[in-house]
Amino acid sequence: MLQTGIPFLFMRGGTSRGPYFNRADLPQDLNQLADILIAAVGSGHPLNIDGIGGGNAVTTKVAMLSKSEENWADVDYFFAQVAVEEHLVDFKPTCGNILSGVGPAAIEMGLVQPQGDVTEIKIRAVNTGARVVAQIRTPGGQVDYEGEFAIDGVPGTAAPIELNFMDVAGSNTGAFLPTGNLRDEIDGIEVTCMDVAMPMVIARASDFDLSGTEGREELDDNKDFFTRMEAIRIQAGERMSMGDVTQSVTPKFGLLAPANQGGTIATRYFMPWTTHPTMAVTGSQCLASCALTPGTVADGLLDRPDGSPVTVTLEHPQGLMEVIVDYSLDDGFNLKSAGLVRTARKLASGELFVPSQVWSGP
Secondary structure (H helix, E strand, C coil), rough: CCCEEEEEEEEECCEEEEEEEHHHHCCCHHHHHHHHHHHHCCCCCCCCCCCCCCCCCCCCCCEEEEEEECCCCCCEEEEEEECCCCEEEEEEECCHHHCCCHHHHHHHCCCCCCCCCCCEEEECCCCCCCCEEEEEECCHHHHHHHCCCCCCCCCEEECCCEEEEEECECCCCCCCCCCCCCCCCCEEEEEEEEEEEEEEEEEEEECCCCCCCCCCCHHHHHHHHHHHHHHHHHHHHCCCCCCCCCCCCCCCEEEEEECCCCCCEEEEEEEEEEEEECCCCCHHHHHHHHHCCCCCHHHHHHCCCCCEEEEEEEEEEEEEEEEEEECCCCCCEEEEEEEECEEEEEEEEEEEEEECCCCCCC
């Protein structure tokens, strides 16, 4: 079998992992691109045994980078969520964890030149239009991956990568509250439909007879819950003017419950057909905003902190995630920016091969 080699970096970004490509090395046609990514990841097998995917939605993500076409940004970041067991690629969402590796990857690819000990990179998320400013440690003109910063869900420590998300309210649907309501009722369950970095449908865990402290495996085994959740998610997608979302990973789904690990609020995030093992960066901003907004399903689940900016600590299955939210409550909730600190690491580089019958090359 003849094969086509594609230059790539293999990186961990936050609590996700996947290949990072130069967009110029791939075709522009999205149908052809989807076929390439499916072959690269090995979709269609629970272990992705014929590709580099890891058998989980957090390890079948793809980043494609290019010099930005927008004056504000340095780098354009185009994201793809590739399914594990289906031959399916979703180009609608973005991923904040994979975004953690975009700055280092852009420097490694030569798309951005390092500037001193810390390089600031302005990133445009092509899928959603979101703008992100990343601070990358580059002593001696090289990306430094080693450091003392730890994030829950990743063993060990690494160099911190500071991310500041701008203009993320309504970035997908055009509205902070896509249905126009702080709460909607769907199939007897109260939900808040919110769009901050990621469009989400958010409910109280107790309304599904859950504590909100369940682990990933326990939730994934609860098929009755996923059936109810998916029915609500599909109807919410229509109300959010997102159309038929049965084949799309957006909107995502989230659950809230009172904190029990010293955080601000307990959260569970769904991708949406499996439970996220930790917490998505984009989803964390939406859940934090929901927690801070009076009148949402978060009412009664937390003591809302005063002042701004404020740190919202989300409890997830493997620990905690802090989101620094700058906002005001003038004329409703007004999100100015959301900041997080993540880490990334280069795992491998070289060529990734796909069968030539899938793509014979540029």
